[in-house]
Structures are given as structure tokens and as C-alpha cells.
Amino acid sequence: MPEKKAYSQAASTGKYDKSTGLTGKYDNVRRFWEDQVSGMFLRPSLNELVEQKRQRLKRIRILDLGCGSGDGYDLITGVTTKDPGIYEHITAALTPDMIKEYVGVDINQDLLKQAMAYYGHIPKVQFIRDDISDGLPASIMAEEPFDVYFTSFGTLSHLDHLQTVKLITDIWRHAPDRALFVGDWLGRYSYEWQDLWHQPVDKEYFMDYRISYIYPEEERDKAEVAVFPLRLVTRDEIVGMIEEAEKASSIKIKPVSFFDRSILIGRHMDTGDYNKNCPKMRGAVNSLFEGYVRTDLESLLVDYVPMPGFDHLNNFFEMFFMSSNALVKHTINLLSQYDSEAGVLDGVTDPLPFYPDSLKEAMNSMRRVIQGVGWLKWGDVRANVIEPQLGYCLRKLELDLQPRQGMGHGLVGIFEIQK
Numbered sequence: 140m141p142e143k144k145a146y147s148q149a150a151s152t153g154k155y156d157k158s159t160g161l162t163g164k165y166d167n168v169r170r171f172w173e174d175q176v177s178g179m180f181l182r183p184s185l186n187e188l189v190e191q192k193r194q195r196l197k198r199i200r201i202l203d204l205g206c207g208s209g210d211g212y213d214l215i216t217g218v219t220t221k222d223p224g225i226y227e228h229i230t231a232a233l234t235p236d237m238i239k240e241y242v243g244v245d246i247n248q249d250l251l252k253q254a255m256a257y258y259g260h261i262p263k264v265q266f267i268r269d270d271i272s273d274g275l276p277a278s279i280m281a282e283e284p285f286d287v288y289f290t291s292f293g294t295l296s297h298l299d300h301l302q303t304v305k306l307i308t309d310i311w312r313h314a315p316d317r318a319l320f321v322g323d324w325l326g327r328y329s330y331e332w333q334d335l336w337h338q339p340v341d342k343e344y345f346m347d348y349r350i351s352y353i354y355p356e357e358e359r360d361k362a363e364v365a366v367f368p369l370r371l372v373t374r375d376e377i378v379g380m381i382e383e384a385e386k387a388s389s390i391k392i393k394p395v396s397f398f399d400r401s402i403l404i405g406r407h408m409d410t411g412d413y414n415k416n417c418p419k420m421r422g423a424v425n426s427l428f429e430g431y432v433r434t435d436l437e438s439l440l441v442d443y444v445p446m447p448g449f450d451h452l453n454n455f456f457e458m459f460f461m462s463s464n465a466l467v468k469h470t471i472n473l474l475s476q477y478d479s480e481a482g483v484l485d486g487v488t489d490p491l492p493f494y495p496d497s498l499k500e501a502m503n504s505m506r507r508v509i510q511g512v513g514w515l516k517w518g519d520v521r522a523n524v525i526e527p528q529l530g531y532c533l534r535k536l537e538l539d540l541q542p543r544q545g546m547g548h549g550l551v552g553i554f555e556i557q558k
Contacts, residue, residue: 326549
């Protein structure tokens, strides 16, 4: 399978190791943006499930389908009960005492070896090598029901329409009276692959996906990067598959929420593999979150190039990127106008009244941050305090302005199974 070759290749390079920072699979954007966004959307449903199980004196079983290196374990156990305040000690929504078992399933032995190296010491964790392309494997069907059926980072884009419906139908039938299902696909209309927008939306479409982002830019053209098919979907396509699975299983599924993940900072923004006009945003945002590294803030500005014939998409991306540009330019202006010796900020205009509320909130937040810490004399306050806050404000813009239709690298649906 080309997927197996590609992921084994990625694992063998060491770029899939759990290093953090400016590059690699577990870079700053992954830790401080993507995983956090997923956690914010998962939080309400996970909190409710945990409380229900706690009241019944029961614990939670999690099935991670297409678990790879066990990334789902990190993601779901990293969800917090609420947004952190200044004083409170925020605990995980799913604490170790509430986990009965986490089972990860994947077909790739190399990734499962990594998963075992990372999590094999945890008694409640087990990994199974099996294939989900024909539905829930027999090894899983023989298990007792799970409380959470979980996928992450585009897992379901490996499957075609019929395979996905079959898998979801099997999950419905296997699940208990109440459970959560988290489905994760690649969005059809990410700016990263604008060159592919013209594909007919009434037909399922698989892109030729390259994990070229694991290589430094200077090595990408020389590297033998494996290519494999991944399906791009819209929200309507997901809803259609859910409805088919409902009819096949006669079980009610309640959509809880959808969200677009990584509109501004998807993996292929920096490679330009599917859109030569993409700005190199991921590297720049990684720099925002890196301690003692100052970012050229102008590298965060996006010159959006529209695609003729896609007015509804162009209108969204124009608004989104112009909003992020306005926030970046405002921050640059704040930094240039702040007198760190006198602790005074002069000559900066307020956000315009017709700006989106989330943009006005972000601009005012950056002003308060710079006024509040700009006078600090020790460390590098710009690199270590101000720039990360700009990253969080850009992330908040993505949360508030997104259409939840498939305009990001990932499109995720959260569903509640009710029998």
C-alpha cells in the first residue's frame, strides 16, 4: 500500500519522533494550535460524557481508529475541563482514574512500534495491528462497546465513500446506548490545495498526498517522497455518509459540531505542492511560539490570490486573510510605537467599528499585552511573551471566523450516538 510505504518512510527519517519546536510532526503549531483547537471543540462533549460515567460509577473506554503513533491518546487526554484562568489549576477533562482502557488500531507496524515506545508502559493502553478499510475489524467487534470512537488528523480520508459508510455503520452497531464518535477528514477547500478546487463536488475526490513537509525546504526536491491518495470532503459529504449509515443501522446519530482545523497554518502552506501562491505560514507561526526566537512579523502577512469561478470561497478567504493581516499590522504598529523606557504607547488608532468583533477583540488584546509587559527588562519579552500571544490571537480568529464547511486542512465532525 502506498500509505504504508509513505508513513514507514516518515517514521524512518526520525521526523515523526516526538521532538518539538520549529519543525517536525510535533512542531509548535501542532502542540499550541492544532491540538488545542481540537481540544476546545471536544471539551463540552467530553466533559458531559465523563460526568455521566462518573455518576454511574463507571469509567471510559476509547477506541482510536487509525491511531498511527498513538497521537490520539495525547490529544484526547490533553483536553482540559475549561479555558485556563490565571488562578485556577486546570485539570484534564479525562483524568487517568476515569480511563478504563485506550485501544489503538492501525495497519502500519512501524507506527505501532513508535506508539508502543511512547505509551506501551501505560497499563491501560494497548495497540492492535489491523485494517479498518473493510469496517470495524473482527478483533474490535469481539470487544465490549467503547464510549468514544475516535479518529484524528485525516484518518477517514484514507477511505472511500462506501468504506466510510461501512465503518460508521459498524461503529453504530457496536456502540453502547450512548457514545461519542469523532470523525476526521481532509477539507476539500483548503487554500493549501487551491489547485484542486475545480474537482466536481458531486463526485468523491482523492488527492495525491505527499508528506513532503517532513523534509527541510532545501531537501524536498531531492527527497523521494511517497505519494498516496487521500479523500477531500465537504461538510455536506460527511452529512450524506452519516445519513446513509443511519439508514443502514436504524440508529440515531446526533451531530454535535463541525470545525475546520488549520485554515491559516496547514502542513502544505509551506510546501506549495498544491498551490504555488501559498505563503509560508506554518514556519512563521512556529517561530511565534518558539522561546528566544524573534519572528519577522511581516512574514505573517498573506497576499491572497483568488481562484476565478469560486466567489463564495474567495469571499471567505479574502475576509479571513485580511482580518489576520489587520491583526499582524496592528501588532507591528503597537511594537513600533511603544516607548519601553517611558512605558507609554502613543499614536496607535483603535480598531475600526465595522471590523468583525473577534478581530476587534484580538487587536485590543494585543494592545493590552504590549502595554502590560513591554517595560520588562529581563529575558526577551517580545519573543517569549508578546509573540506567543499574537499566535493565540490568530488562533482565536480562526476559531471565530471559520465556516466549518471544509476550508481548512482538516474537517472534523463530533457526533453523539443515541440508541
